[in-house]
Amino acid sequence: MSSAVSSRRSRPGRPGRPRHIPAYDDRLSGREQILDVAARLFVGRGFAATSTREIAEGVGIRQASVYYYFSSKDKILEELLALTVRPTLEQIDRVEAVATEHGWAAALYALVMIDTGTLAEAPHNTGLLPSLPEVRSLEQFQPYREVRSDLVDAYGRLGSHIVGHQVDGNLITHLVESVVASRADGVAVDEDARHAIATAALGACGATKEEITIAAAVTWAELLA
CATH class of the missing domain: 1.10.357 (Tetracycline Repressor; domain 2)
Known part of the structure; x- marks a missing residue:
């Protein structure tokens, strides 16, 4: 395998773009689903006690997919505020x-x-x-x-x-x-x-x-x- 091909395969792409958002709530877009789950967790458990992994699990997507919509947990909270x-x-x-x-x-x-x-x-x-x-x-x-x-x-x-x-x-x-x-x-x-x-x-x-x-x-x- 050439070094050029190897480099292309190892180069990271845009993180976590989901091909499909599971039916957490069909009325909401993928971004809105993340916000909805994050809102519930931030209010119920606090910001520091909530991880992006738990948000992803609540929606039913990979943790990396959260970062397709929001660059950080802070950005999720900023939007909710x-x-x-x-x-x-x-x-x-x-x-x-x-x-x-x-x-x-x-x-x-x-x-x-x-x-x-x-x-x-x-x-x-x-x-x-x-x-x-x-x-x-x-x-x-x-x-x-x-x-x-x-x-x-x-x-x-x-x-x-x-x-x-x-x-x-x-x-x-x-x-x-x-x-x-x-x-x-x-x-x-x-x-x-x-x-x-x-x-x-x-x-x-x-x-x-x-x-x-x-x-x-x-x-x-x-x-x-």
Whole structure:
């Protein structure tokens, strides 16, 4: 055998591209299956205690196949974290545009309803992932922390417009994230519960009962219908 042929045969290719993803869940793509299993394991066992081998076994693929979709376990967690805030952040411009016609209370109500909806529907309650010690401290998760800070700032900005002075966005964020705690306790978070959280957020910013009623009506008519 020539050295050229030997070299070609020994040269590693792209790692682990799967020819077929077993039917973990036919509704999900291979990438989504990995994220779903990883979410369950990270929430249930923790990030450090979960290996890519266990994620692969949960999906039913080779460990090397995980690396076809994600270059590292960190990247899997980064994507799961992004999914807890991305749907809400993508709506901020649209939500703030509502304020032009309907007022800041409507904008804040809408943002809280969108955010609580994202957290209420997140598979395996992935809203718990930001509390992992690795996410709070490791440098590779700083981009997520910055994005989450943008969301906190948006809450503070909207609340400040309502009350007329500076509002700490963390106050509203903590109300929103009560969804995560409720789910962890086995309590379903339905539309009424989300409305109650949005009402509490507006009340904390000084909105009147009439403003809250109008805000809810506008949100359902224009953003959540």
